[in-house]
Each structure stands twice: as C-alpha cells, then as structure tokens.
Amino acid sequence: MRLFWEAVKGLGVTTKHLVRNLWKFSLYYVGLSKDKGVVTLEYPEERREAFPRVRLRHRLLRREDGRLRCVACYMCATACPSQCIYIEAEEDPDHPLEKRPKQFIIDLGKCAYCGFCVEACPEDALRMDIHIPELAEYRKDNLIYDIKKLTEYEEGSNN
C-alpha cells in the first residue's frame, strides 16, 4: 500500500510540472508572457547560446600583417596531456631569427578540451573560442585540424 501512495505522490509531482509548463507556454504562445516555461530546445533550429568562457574549437590567430602569431615554441604541445598537438617548425624567410610553424596539427578526436594548450601559449596565438559545439564526423581523419582549418573561423563564430 505504501508503494502505491509513493507512486501517486510521484505522479502528482509530474502532473504539477506538466500543467504549470503547459500554462506558461500557452501564455507565451499567445503573446501574454515572455516566460516559455521549461520546454525542450528545438535543436537544430534553436540552439542554446554558448557561455562566453566555454572552451570549444581551437583557432590559430594571425598578426596584423597576416602572419601567424605562433612562433612554433612547442609549449602547447608540451603541455597537452593527450599529446594531440603536432608541430613542425621552420625559419621565417622574411624575418630571420624568427620561427614559424610549417605544420600545426591538432587531432580533435583525441583532445580532452582541457585548455592547457591555450594557457601555455606565450604569444596568445591559440584560443578555443569558436562557439560550434558540433564536432560529429563520419571519419576520424576529419577531426585532424591543420593550419588551414585552424584559421578558418573568427572569434565567437557559431556557424
């Protein structure tokens, strides 16, 4: 008998929330309220806005003259616990004594999104502020990002 009353109590709570949310959404729907209540997000047409400090996709930044800010110092690759950053350095022919990455690859399939690479970078050349949460791919190879892919988006891009 006790179990029966517990089940009734549970159903009561569910019904209370159902009625309350239906009421709130009905008022919202006819334009009498701005509160939608608790409704399921209509993804992918509707997307939740990313929090400003969220760490998502990586990008490499450029200087004002278009050169990459990265000086191929390997600090990010050294800090990376997943060992998913591969860098090959070369001398910058236009700026002797300076290095630049000939190859800069991040395997996002292995990345733990910890942000250590961003924190380790002394040049602020690497950020994780591309607000695109979808990273599903049919092939693992597509998650290997090179310089071209890492410079494709601007800050806060979301599509």
Ligand code: SF4
């Ligand atoms: S976010 Fe973490 S795991 Fe991913 S590349 Fe950077 S350091 Fe490596």
Ligand code: SF4
């Ligand atoms: S830490 Fe910064 S400057 Fe050094 S290799 Fe990584 S991205 Fe380039």
